[in-house]
Amino acid sequence: xxxxxxxxxxxxxxxxxxxxxxxxxxxxxxxxxxxxxxxxxxxxxxxxxxxxxxxxxxxxxxxxxxxxxxxxxxxxxxxxxxxxxxxxxxxxxxxxxxxxxxxxxxxxxxxxxxxxxxxxxxxxxxxxxxxxxxxxxxxxxxxxxxxxxxxxxxxxxxxxxxxxxxxxxxxxxxxxxxxxxxxxxxxxxxxxxxxxxxxxxxxxxxxxxxxxxxxxxxxxxxxxxxxxxxxxxxxxxxxxxxxxxxxxxxxxxxxxxxxxxxxxxxxxxxxxxxxxxxxxxxxxxxxxxxxxxxxxxxxxxxxxxxxxxxxxxx
Amino acid sequence: xxxxxxxxxxxxxxxxxxxxxxxxxxxxxxxxxxxxxxxxxxxxxxxxxxxxxxxxxxxxxxxxxxxxxxxxxxxxxxxxxxxxxxxxxxxxxxxxxxxxxxxxxxxxxxxxxxxxxxxxxxxxxxxxxxxxxxxxxxxxxxxxxxxxxxxxxxxxxxxxxxxxxxxxxxxxxxxxxxxxxxxxxxxxxxxxxxxxxxxxxxxxxxxxxxxxxxxxxxxxxxxxxxxxxxxxxxxxx
Numbered sequence: 001x002x003x004x005x006x007x008x009x010x011x012x013x014x015x016x017x018x019x020x021x022x023x024x025x026x027x028x029x030x031x032x033x034x035x036x037x038x039x040x041x042x043x044x045x046x047x048x049x050x051x052x053x054x055x056x057x058x059x060x061x062x063x064x065x066x067x068x069x070x071x072x073x074x075x076x077x078x079x080x081x082x083x084x085x086x087x088x089x090x091x092x093x094x095x096x097x098x099x100x101x102x103x104x105x106x107x108x109x110x111x112x113x114x115x116x117x118x119x120x121x122x123x124x125x126x127x128x129x130x131x132x133x134x135x136x137x138x139x140x141x142x143x144x145x146x147x148x149x150x151x152x153x154x155x156x157x158x159x160x161x162x163x164x165x166x167x168x169x170x171x172x173x174x175x176x177x178x179x180x181x182x183x184x185x186x187x188x189x190x191x192x193x194x195x196x197x198x199x200x201x202x203x204x205x206x207x208x209x210x211x212x213x214x215x216x217x218x219x220x221x222x223x224x225x226x227x228x229x230x231x232x233x234x235x236x237x238x239x240x241x242x243x244x245x246x247x248x249x250x251x252x253x254x255x256x257x258x259x260x261x262x263x264x265x266x267x268x269x270x271x272x273x274x275x276x277x278x279x280x281x282x283x284x285x286x287x288x289x290x291x292x293x294x295x296x297x298x299x300x301x302x303x304x305x306x307x308x309x310x311x312x313x314x
Numbered sequence: 315x316x317x318x319x320x321x322x323x324x325x326x327x328x329x330x331x332x333x334x335x336x337x338x339x340x341x342x343x344x345x346x347x348x349x350x351x352x353x354x355x356x357x358x359x360x361x362x363x364x365x366x367x368x369x370x371x372x373x374x375x376x377x378x379x380x381x382x383x384x385x386x387x388x389x390x391x392x393x394x395x396x397x398x399x400x401x402x403x404x405x406x407x408x409x410x411x412x413x414x415x416x417x418x419x420x421x422x423x424x425x426x427x428x429x430x431x432x433x434x435x436x437x438x439x440x441x442x443x444x445x446x447x448x449x450x451x452x453x454x455x456x457x458x459x460x461x462x463x464x465x466x467x468x469x470x471x472x473x474x475x476x477x478x479x480x481x482x483x484x485x486x487x488x489x490x491x492x493x494x495x496x497x498x499x500x501x502x503x504x505x506x507x508x509x510x511x512x513x514x515x516x517x518x519x520x521x522x523x524x525x526x527x528x529x530x531x532x533x534x535x536x537x538x539x540x541x542x543x544x545x546x547x548x549x550x551x
Binding site for chain 1: 376387388389442527528529530531
């Protein structure tokens with residue numbers, strides 16, 4: 001009499017197949033095939049700017065303008081009022097762009113300074129995200145193991161139905177499950193993903209069309225003010241020692257050139273940012289591997305073959 | 315002849331008549347307009363009074379319109395109204411149709427000033443010079459673009475395309491053509507229009523072009539060229 005074939009628990013195998021297919025379909029549900037590469041482009045785009053040196057340079061630029069603004073208040077405005085006898089209304093009428101800059105700068109400095117402090121604080125978070133595997137590969141981290149799991153589960157079900165051995169397939173399934181559980185640890189996602197979430201949260205106020213328009217407006221205000229200052233205000237008053245103002249005027253073209261590409265990068269990545277922001281929170285991502293991986297491993301373990309009936313010696 | 319046959323023949327004759335007249339109308343329409351191939355010479359701006367004439371540029375802030383502004387005041391403008399920036403002719407005298415006036419390589423100096431000077435002289439805008447050129451490949455989008463083409467109607471109305479117009483400024487490139495390199499003329503971008511006096515050669519052309527991408531995304535350039543059209547001399551074979 002032949003030994004009866006081992007038969008795995010089919011219900012658990014079906015569950016493993018369902019988990020595998022769910023894993024494989026997750027990128028489609030979350031539109032990761034379009035959003036993840038966009039996120040990768042955003043990370044690439046910001047790479048030149050997310051450094052201590054670059055943001056330090058931007059903060060120095062703002063410092064130059066701020067120092068000039070302080071000197072304008074201390075020596076230039078008195079020179080206009082006392083020297084030329086202009087009251088506030090006359091200054092506004094005669095030097096409108098200069099007056100706008102003088103009035104608006106404190107708010108501009110507060111907002112831009114805050115943005116730069118946020119960016120600087122997010123450099124470690126950015127570096128953690130940048131150290132993850134390329135974003136464009138992310139969907140495939142779900143699809144490939146998901147399809148393997150589903151394929152192994154289906155193969156085990158078919159083998160079981162045909163009375164063939166399933167032990168190897170179940171071991172493969174368990175290995176796949178454990179591999180999926182281990183993946184976040186291998187890629188240090190438990191530490192890096194929450195940092196990515198922090199960065200995404202911090203950037204949210206700045207990565208909108210309206211905010212970008214405001215920032216563009218700041219530079220128009222500064223540029224127009226500097227032009228008005230250089231071509232109209234300074235020639236109208238007696239020369240004097242105004243080193244901070246001279247430095248601002250001298251360095252403004254370079255300051256503008258510093259900031260312009262970063263503003264362009266922000267503008268070009270608003271859509272990419274919004275795509276990433278629409279994904280599930282970054283700090284959940286490790287669990288998107290751990291939970292299904294553990295389920296698959298448990299299903300494989302629980303589906304271990306049992307003899308269909310015990311044979312008793314006659 | 316049967317009635318049905320008569321109807322069929324009459325229909326065919328009518329269709330033939332319509333077709334012939336449409337074709338001849340097309341020929342007539344072609345004759346009514348002619349492409350102006352040569353140089354639209356740029357007269358400098360006269361803008362020291364409120365009445366601005368000559369060639370100039372204005373920039374509309376994002377969200378504004380070419381009709382209502384708001385226009386950016388250029389502190390470096392020599393115009394009474396600093397929202398106007400005067401233009402002066404470049405080494406070619408102006409904008410050439412039927413060919414390109416490409417930017418030099420490199421297109422910028424070390425300070426980020428644009429260097430192209432064939433169409434107009436580089437213009438200081440917010441402390442940096444912008445320069446205008448036309449290139450077979452648009453420097454901003456990387457798209458292939460046609461050389462400028464401007465057509466005059468018999469009545470002297472100018473239409474056409476200047477999709478290859480590009481501005482180099484602050485180490486960045488901005489397409490300022492109409493239509494845009496992808497053929498669109500939406501948002502702040504409007505088709506080129508103008509006037510032309512065949513006898514004197516005097517012309518005006520205007521177009522607006524909304525910047526797409528970069529640090530000035532959403533801003534719109536308003537271009538007004540004025541001067542005399544000089545027809546290209548035919549090369550002897």
